[in-house]
Amino acid sequence: MITQPSSPSAEPRHTPTEYRLFRQYRSECIAAAVVYVGLLLVSLRFVDRVSLGPGKVVVALLPMLGIVAFSIAMLRFFSHIDEFQRQTTLTALAIAGLVTAIVTMALGFLENAGVPRISMTFVWPLTFVVFGVCLPFVRRRYR
């Protein structure tokens, strides 16, 4: 059993390469978020004025470019981090997917009891909140 260093400063938590990756990931995420918010505002403003048809669908789906950009940033980050980090991150994301599936199923059944339908846009935040909550726990367990 390897003992942990007694003081946290004895061993830096991340290597310079990791810090560079974090920084790069953060700037890509911020760029994706800006694209998303910009496109969302454009989409919400014009979607009501566009006549029914493929054009309306395209305008409604416009913010998806930001979502896809964010997902690409995430996948790029996953492909660069080391094996241990990748494993913990993927485990946390898999748990988040399962928890999301369970919670949405419960919400779906509540619709039968008269609870009004919720927009599907709530699934993404739910997944990522659970992911964020799970990540430190998974890391601690594997350490």
Added chain:
Amino acid sequence: MIARESISDTDHSCTPTERKNARRYKFEYFGAAGMYAVLLLVSAGFIDRTPVGAGKVALALLPMIGMIAMCVALVRFISRMDEFQRQYFMTCGAIAGLVTAIATMALGFLENAGVPPVSMTFVWPVTMLAFGACLLLMRRRYR
């Protein structure tokens, strides 16, 4: 000769332990799925006759017991796996979670274009279909 042996090993792809674990999972999973189906029928059969209140909510959520049993079976199955198998299950789970989040977000945006909101019960099948498809693709890739 050694190379031939290793090829035939990967061709069989399952050790007796893995096969036993898979059988156990199948048994637990179908038990849970059977329970889910029965509880769903009970819930759907009586929900309209139950007055609005805590009882109706409890009746609506009844099939969740089967759902959670299915998840417990899955988690137990994953915990019995070896490191390598677990890792690729987790990767598939993470990809399924991400695909679900993206697909539901697109559906959510389509609501702005006038598409009626879809029931939350569709999130689970999307996750599980993505998971299954991913497993098949990954298995082919690692073979």
